[in-house]
Amino acid sequence: MSDLPFGFSMPNDPDDESGRRSGNSGSGAGDNGPGGVPNMPGGFPFGDPQQMAQMLRQFADMMAAQPSPGSPAGEGGVSWDIAKNIARHTVSAKGDASVGPIDNAHMQEALQLADLWLNEATTLPSGVQTMEAWSRSEWVERTMDTWARLCDPLTSRIVESMGQNLPEEMQSVAGPFMGMVRQVGGMLVGQQAGQAIGELASEVVGSTDVGIPLAGEGHAALLPSGVTAFGEGLEIPRDEVRLYLAARESAHHRLFSHVPWLRSHVFSLVEEYARGMSFDMSGLEEKLGHIDISNPEALQEALSGAEGGGLFQPEDTPQQKASLARLETALALIEGWVSVVVEAAVADRLPQAASLGEATRRRRASGGPAEHTFAALVGLEMRPRRVREAAALWRALGEARGTEGRDAVWAHPDLMPSSSDLDDPGAFVRGESDIDVPDIDISQFTEAQPTERDASDSEATDAKDTDDAPGTDNGDNKEDNG
Numbered sequence: 001m002s003d004l005p006f007g008f009s010m011p012n013d014p015d016d017e018s019g020r021r022s023g024n025s026g027s028g029a030g031d032n033g034p035g036g037v038p039n040m041p042g043g044f045p046f047g048d049p050q051q052m053a054q055m056l057r058q059f060a061d062m063m064a065a066q067p068s069p070g071s072p073a074g075e076g077g078v079s080w081d082i083a084k085n086i087a088r089h090t091v092s093a094k095g096d097a098s099v100g101p102i103d104n105a106h107m108q109e110a111l112q113l114a115d116l117w118l119n120e121a122t123t124l125p126s127g128v129q130t131m132e133a134w135s136r137s138e139w140v141e142r143t144m145d146t147w148a149r150l151c152d153p154l155t156s157r158i159v160e161s162m163g164q165n166l167p168e169e170m171q172s173v174a175g176p177f178m179g180m181v182r183q184v185g186g187m188l189v190g191q192q193a194g195q196a197i198g199e200l201a202s203e204v205v206g207s208t209d210v211g212i213p214l215a216g217e218g219h220a221a222l223l224p225s226g227v228t229a230f231g232e233g234l235e236i237p238r239d240e241v242r243l244y245l246a247a248r249e250s251a252h253h254r255l256f257s258h259v260p261w262l263r264s265h266v267f268s269l270v271e272e273y274a275r276g277m278s279f280d281m282s283g284l285e286e287k288l289g290h291i292d293i294s295n296p297e298a299l300q301e302a303l304s305g306a307e308g309g310g311l312f313q314p315e316d317t318p319q320q321k322a323s324l325a326r327l328e329t330a331l332a333l334i335e336g337w338v339s340v341v342v343e344a345a346v347a348d349r350l351p352q353a354a355s356l357g358e359a360t361r362r363r364r365a366s367g368g369p370a371e372h373t374f375a376a377l378v379g380l381e382m383r384p385r386r387v388r389e390a391a392a393l394w395r396a397l398g399e400a401r402g403t404e405g406r407d408a409v410w411a412h413p414d415l416m417p418s419s420s421d422l423d424d425p426g427a428f429v430r431g432e433s434d435i436d437v438p439d440i441d442i443s444q445f446t447e448a449q450p451t452e453r454d455a456s457d458s459e460a461t462d463a464k465d466t467d468d469a470p471g472t473d474n475g476d477n478k479e480d481n482g
Contacts, residue, residue: 078155078186080148083194087140090198096136096225103224106242107133111220114246114345118254121345123407127257128250129218136201139223143207143214147197150267153274155189205230205245208252211331212266217257220249234359236352244356247346251338259410262334269327276319328386329419335364336390337410340398361388386422393417393425400429 111131118126134142200210205226207215215221222245231241256262339357346353365384397406409415421428 078152078190078193080144080190080193082187083147083190083197084140084144086191086194087144087198087201088137090195091136091140091201094202099133099135099138099224104133106239107131107222107224107227107246110239110242110246111222111250114243115220115250117247117345117349118250118341121341121403122251122254123404124254124258124410126250127218127253127255128220130220132219132221134207134221134223136223136225139201139204139207139221140197142219142221144197146212146214146216147193150270151193153271154277155186155193157274157277203229206249208249211252211334212263213253213256217263218253220246220253222246222249230359230363234352234355236355240350240352241356244342244346244350244353247342248338248360251341251345252334255334255337255410261413262410265413266327266330269323269330273320273323273327276317276323325419328383329390329417329422332383332386332390332422333394333417335387336392337394339387339391340394344398389422389425390417393422393428396425396429 108131111128115126115128203209203226205223207213207219207221213219222242227242227245228238230245231238234241339360343353343357346356350356361384364387394406397409401408409417417425417428
């Protein structure tokens with residue numbers, strides 16, 4: 001996937017005639033103009049007039065595209081209508097053929113057959129309610145609501161930080177304009193999200209590529225263009241590729257449809273990560289100081305983080321590391337389970353099943369849709385090693401406890417493996433804790449202990465028993481003694 005720009009220009013704008021990529025950026029060495037300002041062609045005090053006009057036009061277009069008061073926006077002021085429009089523009093610029101009736105029939109048949117195969121590989125029943133074939137534009141339309149919910153905690157935190165983290169002296173001056181700062185920030189973040197989703201749409205094969213059903217549980221879908229692209233260069237029959245990818249799509253829906261806590265768990269982990277986001281404003285000021293405003297391309301690269309660190313790159317804090325580790329583990333466990341179940345379902349049915357599984361792993365290792373999108377929108381780069389370790393754990397659980405025992409682990413989040421369990425799956429399979437617990441006599445907690453009142457009653461009973469004992473001089477035999 002190409003770098004995901006985060007700036008002012010619309011992606012792949014066919015009307016862009018500024019010549020920004022021609023190398024004439026206006027920031028190179030040139031003669032001083034009459035005003036004596038270095039590197040300003042023709043004496044124009046702000047650089048190349050055409051480039052400055054282009055940048056101002058793009059900024060005006062972006063401001064004109066801001067949402068109307070009644071249009072939906074995210075919690076942080078991000079307009080997801082704008083994000084959706086940018087994503088659709090990105091998709092259409094690359095070409096997006098509509099789905100014909102033949103492709104639609106092939107995808108539905110593959111999903112139906114693959115879903116039947118999964119019955120023998122997992123105890124979780126079918127989770128597919130509808131089966132469809134989508135174009136890339138339809139994928140954007142059908143998944144945008146989930147993207148908004150998934151990304152809102154993160155985008156809101158970024159927009160909020162853009163206003164709150166301004167230096168004190170700047171806040172006092174810019175106080176009346178803070179609302180506009182957040183509004184512009186919301187549009188910038190919305191543009192980045194839209195471009196990221198649009199780029200993702202050009203690579204996905206279904207509705208679950210990022211690890212969760214983006215169109216909701218039960219709504220399975222495959223993209224014929226994505227399926228074709230996945231099979232290019234593999235020299236594997238197209239129907240085998242289609243069936244293998246359909247099995248992966250259906251397996252995700254089984255898991256999320258019958259593990260009711262899983263979807264909210266993933267979203268809560270993203271929100272937890274967002275709450276811990278903080279930004280190095282000193283680093284931001286330093287980067288801003290080195291940007292040549294007369295060079296729109298340099299500004300675009302700085303905003304996008306093309307060199308490995310954008311302007312709004314979050315700090316690497318211990319809280320973030322812990323949150324990302326938990327999110328990474330959850331996604332790895334989902335992907336690992338799907339891989340094991342699909343492998344069991346298709347191994348004896350698809351001659352090229354092993355090659356298709358290897359192609360999936362290579363795609364993940366080289367940076368598939370999930371990795372790139374989460375890296376751009378969430379800050380997470382899922383390591384293929386963790387997915388392999390999760391698959392090994394699920395495979396070992398199946399061998400030790402059977403299919404039913406393996407799938408029963410999904411019954412409650414407290415039963416799920418942790419990150420340390422991925423490092424040592426054998427201990428988890430054997431039911432051993434990764435923490436050394438000393439031997440404790442639990443009878444001291446289960447047996448009834450005497451209370452203070454019980455102790456008094458016991459003493460009284462003992463005294464009575466003593467008085468009633470033979471040969472005891474008590475009130476009952478005083479007369480006899482007398």
